[in-house]
Structures are given as C-alpha cells and as structure tokens.
Amino acid sequence: MTLTSTETIRRQHLTDACCARCSHTTETPCNRYIDCRQHGPICHDDADCAAYLTSKRREALHQLNVPIIFLGAGTCGLASGMDQVIPALQARLAEQGMQLLVKEVGCFGLCHREPMLDIKKPGRPRVCFDNVDVKKAQAIFERYLLNDEVPTDLAMGIIAGPDDDPAAPECALPNLYDLTVLKHQRRIVLQNCGIIDPNSLDEYLARGGYAAFAKAIAAGDNGELVLTEVLKSGLRGRGGGGFPTGRKWQLTRQQTNTPKYLVCNADEGDPGAFMDRSVLEGDPHRVIEGMLLGALAIGATHGYIYCRAEYPMAISRLLHSIDELERVGLLGDNILGSGFNFHLKLKQGAGAFVCGEETALLASIEGKRGMPRVRPPYPAQSGLWGHPTCINNVETFANVAAIVANGGEWFASVGTERSKGTKVFALTGKIKNGGLVEVPMGMTLRQVVFEVGGGILNDRPFKAVQIGGPSGGCLHTPLLDTPVDYDSLIAVGAMMGSGGLVVMDDQTCMVDLARFFMEFIRNESCGKCIPCREGTTRMLEILERIVRPYRDEDSGATLQRFKSVIMLEELAQVIKDTSLCGLGQTAPNPVLSTLRYFREEYEQHVFERKCPAGACRSLLTFTVNAEKCKGCTLCARNCPASAIWGAPKQTHVIDQDKCLHCGVCLDVCRFDAVIAQ
C-alpha cells in the first residue's frame, strides 16, 4: 500500500531490466538472472545500471530515505484491531502530507501482542510496537514521527540491521530477538514472516531468495544436488506423519511415467493450528521456492497448491506471487534457460477436513468427492490422473530453500538424532505468549510452554498440553520433559501432527476435550469406511453418556453407561486397526491418551457423576449463595426453564428439579452469587 507522495519512490522493481542490454524475458531467459538481480549487473559494466540495481536492493531491504511504517496485517492482526488502526492512521498521514511508505507485512508470530506496528526511520533500527490501538497509534505518530522522540514506554523492542546506526537513540531499547519469547526460538521457516512485504518479490529476492533455486539450476544435474542435500538434511514431513522428504522425492524421481505432479498440501484443517496460514500469508515465496526445488528434484512439470478456502488472504497472496513469478519467468517454460518447465496452479479447498489426507486431496483436485482410497499404490507411483505425484506440506517446502542454500549438514546440525531442524508450533489455549513459535527439535515441552510460552494464563496450574490436533494426544505434567521430536511423542501416545499445541489449565475438562475431538472427527469422517463412520459415532455416544446427568437416565441407560465405558478402549483399538486412512486410524488418539493420563477424571465422571474442572455443565449443580445474592432478578428473567424463584431484592432459589444445567444464571450474574459444583 502506498500513500501520499510515495508513488515516485517505487516506480520500478528490482526484477525489472536495468537497461536495454538486459536480455532477460520469459521468451529469452537469462541463466544468471537471479545472481544478476542480487549482485549484478553481471553481463555489462555500467555505473548507472549498478546504481539502479543497488538502489532497488536497498529499497527492498528497507533502506530508504523516508520512514517506513510496517503494519502487521495478517488475519490475526486485522482481527485483533489493525483494521481500525489502518484507516485512522491513513487519515492522519493524509493530514500531515508526510513523505513515508506504508507496508503491510504478515504475522510475526507474537499473536498475543497483536496488533503490531513497526516503524523504521532512515539508517535507524526498526522499532516494534505492540497492542496498538487507534489511540496508541496516534501517540506513536505524534511522538516518534513528528517530534522524533523515541517512545520507550510504548515500544516493545528493535530489530537492528547491519546497516543501521548502532549509536541511534532507538538502540536503548531491547533487541526484539532477546525477548524471552523469541530468545529460545530458532527461525528458519519464519525468518521473513512479519519482516518483509509478502506481496513483494523484490524483498524476497534481496534477502537471498531464489538463490538456492538458481544454484540448483546452475548445477545442471536435473535436481540431483537438491535431492542429495535434502536426503543429507534428514528433513521429515512436517504435515504430521514425519516421512523422510528425501526418500519420498527419490521414489517419485525414479518413476518413468510422465508428466509428474508436485502438490503442496495447504489444507490446514487441524483445529487449533495456523502455522501454514501464517507462512503463506507472511512469506509465500519461501514455499514456492521450495516447490520449485522439489519439482526439479522429482522431475515434475506441473504443481498444485491445495489451499483451504477459509484462508482468503493466503489465497490472494499466493495468486499474486504466482502471477509475479510468471511475469519474470521463474514459473513457466524453460525457466532460467535451463529447459526446466514448471507450471503452478492454486486449487481452493471447499471445506473438508479429510482432504488433508493425501489420496483424498488428490481426489478433490480431480473434482471428485474428497474420499481417501487404499494405498498402495502410493501417490508416488499413481497419483493425480494416475501419474506419479509427490505431496508435501507447506512447512516442509518452506524448509527446502534453506537446506539447499546452506547444505544438508547445516540443517542436520539442528535438532535431534532422528528429527532434524526446527518445528513451527501454533501455541494456543490458556497460555500467556500465544502465537507462532519455531523451536529446534528436541526442546522439551516444558521449555516450549513455560519459557517460550511464558506459562499459563492468569498463573493458573498447568493441567495438560494437547499436541497433534485430532490425531494427537493430551500429555500431563509428568510428561512435560518429553522432548519435542517425532519418535518421543509417538512413544508417549501423542504425535507431532502439523503443529497445533493447545495448553490447558485446571478449568479444562479432559472428558469434554475428548468429546470435542470425537465430535469433530465424527462430523468430518467422509463415511467411506465403516470403522471410522460408525465407530467414531459410537465413541461419541459413549462419551456423551458419561456427561449426561442422572435425571436424563433410566436404569437401562445407567447400565449402558457402565457397559459402554468398558468397551471404549476396545472400540478405539478396532477403529485404529481397521480404518482406511490416517483420519480414522488416529481418530481414537485423543480418547486413548486422555484415558491413559487422566483416567481418574473419567472415573469421577462415570462413578461420582462429577466434573472436577467444572466444564461439563450437565453434571454441575447450580445454587445461589444467599449472602451474595442481591435479588436483582436477572437470573430469574434469563432462566430458560423458569427454574429460579425469588421476589425482587430477595434471595433467589434454584429449583433443582426444573434446572436444565445450562449455566445461563452463572453467566449473567453480576455478583458472583451463583455457585456451580
């Protein structure tokens, strides 16, 4: 977004030709195009061209002669109030007629501090402000931009670049990366997120983007180099299963049937996970470069990005990036004059969780109902329209460029013996520093929750952490020292999953959580195989029986409740063993893991008919505390069952026979007079 008189600053791009001597077009590609834009001009020596490219690179690296305002405009930033700050700020800027540039950037990952706004003055470090509302934005504008006073009380920290003045007054502020939440992180995938303008190819290029791809093309070995480095790196699929990416690529590469397809799975359906959304919104080119490298390695000529329709911003940014790349000849035929062709298309999902399963995803691309099929044949042998197809997750692709650029050994030096590199987690739930974190594999859950995450919201006691979404498990306090890697998590009955990490405190009920996941799976089961379709429905019924109050039960139902609980584990095992695809095979995990670590809580529900966390309202008894009740009649007026009696200004009473256990009285009472036990 450009404002006021900034049109003159960005009249051309770094990707454009410096002069008529540059021969690079989509028809006549230059094999040194990337190198030239990053370090050139190469083919001719001209002071004017050198000055032009240098100035464009400086511009893309945010070294301008005017201040730049960066607005955190990812979905989360906009949702938490940036959409109100932007027009207010625009009005103020128009009033002042100030020369500056406004850029929208993706999510930096500090979602608990959104909306975020950064300002970079020429030659000075970038100052980050958090929790910006209209009033704070005005204050920042007046004090920092108009009066050049560094508002230390409003700022969170700085991001200093190598060209920034180390003696600038901003340097009194802490470095952003030294803050506790960021100190323990290692950012490979998220390196550019929240820093660069995701809609600008220039900014990605100026930071060394597509150099890995250029290097792979220059090697002239049809992607042999890429494959070797990825195999060496030990990168495993980040979508959840953890299959070694290099092996998958090797298998697809060995197929002789052409054309081959490469698919990026951006159907991030796990509730509580938004890593892929943030990466696609914040740094789409990193994913596309990974795809280009993957296509080269397996010999694919066509690619698809299958993105959820629920992520409109990610879709628009991907479409923009694909357009830009086609325009400069980095997608299409004969890329960089190498003879390598790659055509990339975006496919929008239509809201089916099961399409995250690879064979279902392929069916969906083909325009069919998104139902999985039996493997083998694996997609590597027979995928889209019967052709060899390789499917990887967004985060997997986002790692590849760094691996090829820095070498497989470099990547393998991070992480543990069998899980290399870093993992991005969406840290949510009852946690202080909620947001996106990228940590080296092998860090313990305790470190992730208490050091990076800052601990539990309102300092309540920690109860459990749910990892891996509907396929994963709930881990309790004694397992907090489990290292975060593929194998350790499987060993304790959870799984890495795509990266959702939901933290829970003592107010979360584990039976309720298991029921929540089971309801989700029941709704999302495609219905093709019986164990998943019928089994998850039966499991949900059992869990619902557990939380159903006595008064809704006859003696037969009570017996059913006891009987079915005994069957729960056996049923879970059958679903695990006999379901067709990953969705069904992992569906019982949330139930099994909560049964394993929170059995006592189940027993309290089943035998004592109590919910210790106070979350299963149907098992609670609501009473009125006579000392606190002021007789305002609010609860009586709101009670849907008219179960509350009492005259105005007199203590009210709840009729337990009529009470529906809906908890409305608890919600509406302004004097905390309703007790739920």
Added chain:
Amino acid sequence: MTTHVCQCTREKLGEILAEFPAGRRETLIPVLQAVQEAFGFLPEDTLDSIGAHIGVSAAKVYGVATFYNQFRLQPTGKHTVRVCRGTACHVRGSKLLLDAFADALGVKPGETTPDGLFTLETVACLGACSIAPVVTVDDSFHGAVQTRSAGKILDKYREE
C-alpha cells in the same frame, strides 16, 4: 423447499460456465465455487446445467456439492454468523458462545432466521486462535467474544 432459477440467472449461469472449459472434471469444484459466489448458494436447477457442461451426471454434481461443507443448496441469510469450533476456541468456551448465538437468534447451527437476516454456522478453525473464541460475521472478525456480548454483536448488524 425447491429452488428455481429464472431467466436472468440462467443467463448469468451461462456466463460463468463459459469461463471454464467444457468436459473437464477437475473444474467441477471451481465451477461450483463460482456459481455459489454469484448466487449465494447453489440453486437446484443449476446442478443439471453444470453437470452437462462438465460432462458428468447431475447426481455426481450433487454428490460433490453435498460432500463439501462450503456448498449449500439453500439460500443463506443476509449475514452469516460463523462461530469457530477449533480446539483453542473450545478451550476458551466457544460451545457456550455457540449456544448463546443460537439462543439469541432462535435457530440451530446451519439454520437461517425466519426473517432471512442471519444464518448461523460453525467452522472447524479460522486459524485466529490467539484471539479465541472467535466469531465472524460475514468477513469481519470478532475476537475474544464473551457469551453476554452475542446480542450486542448481532444488534450492530440488525441496525444496518
């Protein structure tokens, strides 16, 4: 309730179909998305025309249209209220929030109010977990929504 398309919508449908190559199964979902975008839902009669254009039976089109959550065969209300039912939202009380919206609107999730103003829906996850629980009305997000503010949010849209 059956839904029919009038002559003008038939023309519009023709325009949409003309943008997609005929006889290509892989364009089915994009075609359905485009038709829904234009009409707000998939009128029953359009399924025949879409099938004829793609080269599959209307039954197959219906099968796809009913498989995916995105597609609807009934018109929706003027505003669509979506309550996020992701894990983070659930942990922060989105079930109660959904009940509050259902009560305030007098409909169940998936239904439209009799006055045609609101459709209440749930969504698996909106990916804005840090501001859970989340509710969207049309395209605007409401973060950290409390059960008691459900009515207030709806009133804002009722006034419009």
